[in-house]
Amino acid sequence: MKKLLLLAVAITFLSSCGKNDRGELVGDKGKRWFSEKPYGMALIPGGSFIMGKSDDDLANTMNAPTKTVTVPSFYMDETEITNSEYRQMVNWVRDSVVRVKLAEFADLNSLTPEEGGIGDYSFKDVDTTDLNEYQKYILEKSMLSSGYSGRRLNWDVDLIWDHNDYPDEYYTEIMVDSVYIPVEEAYNGQPTVKTDILNFRYTWMDIEAAAKNKNPEKTRKDFIRTDTVPVYPDTTVWVKDFEYAYNEPMHNEYFWHSAYDEYPVVGVDWKQARAFCEWRFLYKNIYNTSNGMQPVNKFRLPTEAEWEYAARGGIESGTYPWGGPYMMNSTGCFLANFKPLRGDYAADQALYTVEAETFEANDFGLYNMSGNVAEWTNSTYDPESYQYESTMSPNVIDSMNRKKVIRGGSWKDVAYMLQVSTRDWEYQDSARSYIGFRTVQDYMGTDVVFN
Structure with missing residues (x-):
């Protein structure tokens, strides 16, 4: 017994050698983390809000009943991803x-x-x-x-x-x-x-499937996926989306001509938008690791709840990002790029898209959350999802459902589609001349004051 006691004391002594904690519980801390605001992004402080249709559901879709939900803090692109930004990935x-x-x-x-x-x-x-x-x-x-x-x-x-x-x-x-x-x-x-030949290959782990797995024979590697995505946008959408219309100049020039550098990229399906997020994560961390900096966490598409929360800009129960129920300001100028009046596309000074930083930003500093181009989200579309999804960081992911939520309305939509609570969807493998996207990144830490 005495020998065992001496052995335990010896092991304890040896394990404490070379440390400055003096045997106290000081924690095993990593390298100090300094949050870096990503370029071109705004910090959206987390908080609770009433998600869904607070106004009359004029379209009678009945797919967005009101409910109070909470989202954590995150960064979001101030503008839609532009042609020049997406070309950076294509050229890489x-x-x-x-x-x-x-x-x-x-x-x-x-x-x-x-x-x-x-x-x-x-x-x-x-x-x-x-x-x-x-x-x-x-x-x-x-x-x-x-x-x-x-x-x-x-x-x-x-x-x-x-x-x-x-x-x-x-x-x-x-x-x-x-x-x-x-x-x-x-x-x-x-x-x-x-x-x-322009294909981007990346690997990712299916956390949802891994967490729900009940088969003990499956190991970690069984949930690692590899995707190869063609990154070039479908420029033919300008012709295919509108039959009996002359849109050839947009097909020929919109993505590559410098005149459209700051316009939102279109013709990108959901998988391509997701691949862009993965590339941006890779590109940033190549720089960080080569310069002795800590890697950043992933860029991704926003959840439907994050998108609506950000679009509201902190305005409770607002119809549009600017709060009010009207599409014009006091001087009679339109507040977004959409299809006004009875189809007079040019009444808002734009026939197609406009530059991504056009019109006033909302109170979170985000441009064109309504109109210009609709935006992909990470969420799967289910008309009943508000009935069963969580009230904390709500999101629905169903790999068997190819419908993805798009939000915000576009240059070709009527005002109803621009309301921050209006839900819409598109198949994940469909590219359109009126759908783009913006990315988000989780804010790590809790020192941001919640709204």
């Missing part, structure tokens, strides 16, 4: 795809940077000199899936897009045969990148 994916093709071709032909040309884009050997054994093992595992163990893309050399400056015949072959559409398909004389 394009450059990644091209670099992979160049590196694989260089590897296939045993070309190295010493030989110049396409060799400059060969896979970059990872310097493992300063890595410990654990880091080397993880690196090896992460690279095995690509077939190029221990190697990574070389981002130090700029891509060459001017065909007059291609460095060698190998580079030319890749660009002409694998990157650009065939010459016989190019009708305007300009090289055009094949949009079907």
